[in-house]
Amino acid sequence: MQLSVQGIVRRFGPVAALGGVDLDVAEGEFLTILGPSGSGKTTLLKTIAGFEIPDEGTVLVGGEDVTLAPPRRRDVGMVFQNYALFPHMTVAQNIAFPLEMRRRPREEITRRVEEALRLVELQAFGQRLPRQLSGGQQQRVALARAVVFGPRLLLLDEPFGALDRKLRESLQLEVRRLQRNLRLTTIFITHDQEEALIMSDRIAVMDKGRIEQVGFPGDLYARPATRFVADFLGESNLLEGTAKGGGAELPGFGRVPLPSTQPDGPVTLLLRPEALRLGEEVEALPCRARGTVIDTVFLGLSAKLRLRLEGGPVVLARIPLRPSAPPPPAEGDSVTVGFSAEDVHVVPRT
């Protein structure tokens, strides 16, 4: 169901955990809230779920004002990082719990629990206790329990935080598949930007109790609206220069044409590491600099290099590696790097 959060403020003594948050999530959308520790993600989710009452603002679910409604009235499914299954109940009893609370008829409970077990591919595990399951399986039970009663919203707070990488990746796909099949409006919290980019229809980036930007993953990555978003999402080179007459003076690179008109004065340019080129192709590029390799990290399909530019800053470059290609430059090598003007994004000044 559609969710709308309007002007939410939540203070804890002198700390404003949420300093005026507005957010709209469309029906069936998967929206991720991404932000560093302490930025207010969990407080926002708890406010949506009804575990926190905001000092100011409104929460609307499907157009209904639920700001003051208790959690059980909101019909929201939740999964947290620590599995929080009832340890003395079997998997099937855990999944049945929200239906028992709602006093659903026995046959309906049996049918829905079976469906939910099938949904998370744990049909054979109904009679086990949580401690007889792996961490990933326990999270799938938590997920089944969160969706079994047909919630209006699904809220996920770092549900894969405690799992290893492989398991995380398979559960990411599983959650996405399940969410799409059920067309469930979902809000997902993570501080892992890669996870956010993989999973989300849209991402809201939070910092210090405020939403800095909401957008499609590709837009946020290519056109961040603030310096914080540019820095937090993906790897970045933030180059400080001086704009003048349609271009910018950049230390190391000299004069660089700008993709949009900018007022004269200080300017910050975002250049993603993969936009920085090395080798022969650089000769054809309009923006070039000479530098020395500080270090090279081999990453399988690509290599990441830190370079100190002559008369300029340290920059990060990521270059693709082909099996037959020569090895990437190593520590101490002199290199020329370059980029196309259209790969540059001017970070708005706030």
Ligand SMILES: Nc1ncnc2c1ncn2[C@@H]1O[C@H](COP(=O)(O)OP(=O)(O)OP(=O)(O)O)[C@@H](O)[C@H]1O
């Ligand atoms: N019950 C509380 N009492 C006092 N301060 C709180 C309380 N809950 C949260 N805070 C404060 O509010 C701010 C936001 O906390 P919140 O848990 O929402 O952040 P978060 O983005 O979820 O962080 P993390 O990623 O570490 O879970 C923090 O400064 C935190 O210390």
